[in-house]
Amino acid sequence: AQSVTQLDSQVPVFEEAPVELRCNYSSSVSVYLFWYVQYPNQGLQLLLKYLSGSTLVKGINGFEAEFNKSQTSFHLRKPSVHISDTAEYFCAVSDRGTGTASKLTFGTGTRLQVTL
Amino acid sequence: DTGVSQDPRHKITKRGQNVTFRCDPISEHNRLYWYRQTLGQGPEFLTYFQNEAQLEKSRLLSDRFSAERPKGSFSTLEIQRTEQGDSAMYLCASSPGQPGNEQFFGPGTRLTVL
Numbered sequence: 001a002q003s004v005t006q007l008d009s010q011v012p013v014f015e016e017a018p019v020e021l022r023c024n025y026s027s028s029v030s031v032y033l034f035w036y037v038q039y040p041n042q043g044l045q046l047l048l049k050y051l052s053g054s055t056l057v058k059g060i061n062g063f064e065a066e067f068n069k070s071q072t073s074f075h076l077r078k079p080s081v082h083i084s085d086t087a088e089y090f091c092a093v094s095d096r097g098t099g100t101a102s103k104l105t106f107g108t109g110t111r112l113q114v115t116l
Numbered sequence: 117d118t119g120v121s122q123d124p125r126h127k128i129t130k131r132g133q134n135v136t137f138r139c140d141p142i143s144e145h146n147r148l149y150w151y152r153q154t155l156g157q158g159p160e161f162l163t164y165f166q167n168e169a170q171l172e173k174s175r176l177l178s179d180r181f182s183a184e185r186p187k188g189s190f191s192t193l194e195i196q197r198t199e200q201g202d203s204a205m206y207l208c209a210s211s212p213g214q215p216g217n218e219q220f221f222g223p224g225t226r227l228t229v230l
Contacts, residue, residue: 090158
């Protein structure tokens with residue numbers, strides 16, 4: 001079984017400030033890691049994913065995340081946010097095994113609110 | 117745009133009625149997923165198809181729920197005898213075959229059961 005914990009339900013931040021959204025996971029098997037963003041009235045969109053290799057992953061819109069296996073974390077960061085980054089952010093994991101459904105297990109989400 | 121589409125976008129129904137939702141995945145994607153998202157929560161997995169075969173169902177999927185994917189193309193999710201607790205956003209996603217591939221999500225169908 002897998003679980004994902006996003007400790008911060010809401011993160012308020014001023015425009016051009018840096019931000020970190022935290023994600024921790026628990027799994028008995030190796031996993032892939034994802035961050036999705038959900039803008040109001042839109043579907044989920046992939047920001048970035050970690051499959052293997054370098055633990056620092058760069059995604060769209062200037063976001064990046066770092067996989068830390070010992071801390072089972074995959075925190076999302078952006079050095080300077082914009083008003084347009086206001087959205088709900090979801091961390092997710094899926095089983096690495098071949099022949100599996102690769103279904104996503106999501107956290108409860110973090111609402112990023114960017115203000116002037 | 118040839119992304120994942122879902123129909124209808126909104127559905128209001130009375131308790132006890134049956135409802136059916138449709139999902140059209142990206143055409144070359146053989147994997148199709150249904151998720152349910154309630155307010156303040158992340159999406160929860162409901163069921164998964166590889167081509168036309170339904171290979172996994174969540175325990176969340178009671179016997180009132182049924183899903184099909186005839187011919188491995190579009191999929192339908194039917195809820196019989198709806199209950200107020202079924203009110204949620206129902207999301208469909210598709211992906212190409214390999215684990216770790218991105219799942220592309222549709223805009224969802226918001227169900228309200230009165």
